[in-house]
Amino acid sequence: MGLRCKDIVSIRDLGKEEIQLVLELAKDYVDVAKGHKNSDNLKGTILSALFIEPSTRTRLSFESAINRLGGKYLDISGPEGSSLVKGESLADTIRMAACYSDIIVLRHPQEGAARMASLFSEKPVINAGDGAGQHPTQTLLDLFTIQEACGSIEGKEIVLMGDLKYGRTVHSLSFALALFGAKVSFLAPPELQMPEEVVDHLGDIGVKPRVFTKIDDIIPEADILYVTRIQKERFPDENEYLRVAESYQITLETLTNAKKDMKILHPLPRNLEIHPDVDSTDHALYFKQAFNGVPVRMALLKLLSEVEK
């Protein structure tokens, strides 16, 4: 079985079996991603990248992934930054990227941009974030990290915490977790709770997450605590931000009642959400999670390169 889809715009473009296929292959690629083993699996393949919006981890892990497989990375947005490329229509820019490469990865500030881009490209398009929309490879690497940490996802208590309202990654992730049979809880201040429509979507597939506002009420049950960034600009005044940021910070004290093998994830970069003291505990899995972006993206690139569009 290969991937049926040609473009990865939303995690819903992939069925459960296809996601498992990616996660399986990612496992095989861990040693290559670490540089302990060489691979020429994508020798001669060029991945072009169009990051109209800034990105560090996503961009670099894609670049590392294609390099680790013996392929090449072509930065379309380029040294002049994205301003130049903005001068022409997205359709023409995507057609250009398709001329010069085999797979295209796109980050764009507007929701729907990746879907539109896929219509104009003869080559597979991977959405690396489109505004408030989707970011499917982040979801894949989160699933991979949870599976590696817990053995399986099914039945595990996964607590999504922080800014659930605007945090792009947690919308797709909650859906995917439900698909894999996890027990999902939402932990956020009332003003940053999960949007109604996401909750409704989960209801449609028979999943009804519990909702919490206090860390202590749920942390003892958690197998995975998925922390997201709380951004200052979401709050009308800075004091309000600081109050929320402080009461949602993970410290050594917060973790007193956590299970011994509870793991903390965070898409990074972080602000104040996780105190640096936590870094050296066994709970901290966020750096390994960042690394996991490499084998997961390697697997996706390999599987996409086998698809005829």
Next chain:
Amino acid sequence: MGLRCKDIVSIRDLGKEEIQLVLELAKDYVDVAKGHKNSDNLKGTILSALFIEPSTRTRLSFESAINRLGGKYLDISGPEGSSLVKGESLADTIRMAACYSDIIVLRHPQEGAARMASLFSEKPVINAGDGAGQHPTQTLLDLFTIQEACGSIEGKEIVLMGDLKYGRTVHSLSFALALFGAKVSFLAPPELQMPEEVVDHLGDIGVKPRVFTKIDDIIPEADILYVTRIQKERFPDENEYLRVAESYQITLETLTNAKKDMKILHPLPRNLEIHPDVDSTDHALYFKQAFNGVPVRMALLKLLSEVEK
């Protein structure tokens, strides 16, 4: 036979037979450029790029070309942009590029810069545009595209249209087309017609292009319609620009009387010159033309790497 020249500053550095040599090899490289076949023809070769002026298509197609041949691309202008490099003399910067690479590609805002650079470099220099001067690899890919489309260039009716006064690419192209025996016509508003000196050059080799101002007067005869960008900044006021831009826009209607197999070229990016509706017609060859930049530049890089300077 190889290339006798070591630097490609102007299309006139190449004789007709040398141009044919590049076009022949480019044909062989099309499958590699598409990623359907692997090549290590330039394994170990580093192409350094110095784009003091912005460029997207030229820069990316050079990078794709060297990558497709198994070589590496070194961006001299770099993440800090070109401002940094400007701090030292062009001579010293070129010497530095020659230290770190095997072939140098240079775009520079000043006419004559590439010729000067070639004097200070032990490695071959390719001019990728020097202000109002030359851009020989654009001419090569245009010739390649016309030859592929028409079977041969000789005797074909090629209409150069748009801004013929400031449009760098059409000056070199008209000369090269004449060299290959094409029938060349100029279609432009009076204020943007081909400069006297280009017309005189063509006269010197016995070629006398016809001149038109209305699309309908020549389009039925055209085998190739080569459209160029009309830039707002050339006009004293915006209304004047819009009037010209509108009357020189190619639409489905404009094409009613064109030959069935007439092909449209454009160096891209485009503004309003070609309506997006035209993209899906058989006339539209400009996206393939952009792709052709890759095999043509691959061929040139390969042939230059065989030259001892």
Next chain:
Amino acid sequence: MGLRCKDIVSIRDLGKEEIQLVLELAKDYVDVAKGHKNSDNLKGTILSALFIEPSTRTRLSFESAINRLGGKYLDISGPEGSSLVKGESLADTIRMAACYSDIIVLRHPQEGAARMASLFSEKPVINAGDGAGQHPTQTLLDLFTIQEACGSIEGKEIVLMGDLKYGRTVHSLSFALALFGAKVSFLAPPELQMPEEVVDHLGDIGVKPRVFTKIDDIIPEADILYVTRIQKERFPDENEYLRVAESYQITLETLTNAKKDMKILHPLPRNLEIHPDVDSTDHALYFKQAFNGVPVRMALLKLLSEVEK
């Protein structure tokens, strides 16, 4: 014997024998650095680069070095420039670089940054300049260049000239030269003489450099004249700068009394310190010195990749 150290933060991290090991291997790599021979010695290895401060020669010669050895270069600071990366702590950024690569090279405006970075990285860290601090690979390539030019370093008269006060490279270099038994002299205007602490350090190992303020007093004895940039911003007013810059400029006239085989080095880029007329004399070794950055950095990367951290 290999390298015992895992991080190259200061030239003092390397013993004399280890420096010799690097210089020996660099010699073997010269043909590969020139592109005359291919190497896959670091195939599959990724070097990540974090240049928080601008750099051209250092950055490009590292990129060329890893490419010449068949490895890949990952630009962490990236197209968005370093501003983005600044948003998170240096510790988290370094951890990220360690996730995506095998060796990390760092330039940072603050002294001590590279040492700190090495504490947070599982992968070897190379200091490519930390403010007024160290820049050990520059010292290595300077030593290599002197050894190649003079046969050996021991007993040679090396004159360090220009801005010895703020010039980062000459502090480490004078120490390393003393280690290799060179006779070192300082030639600078009184306001830009070598800092007391550097002189004291040299005294500790039994070396007492002679101090000069006039070029003519020492140039006839010099085997190597190492010229550094005199920067306008070090002077309270521009006239003062111009007076000093003029009296410390190397011209054809200055060189009249120099030994025939005296060689001039300069870390480049240069301002007015060396007149372009000197470039074509046999004294000019600064362009070859710039090239030598490639084989020396190749050697260091190869040796570091053999170290388990």
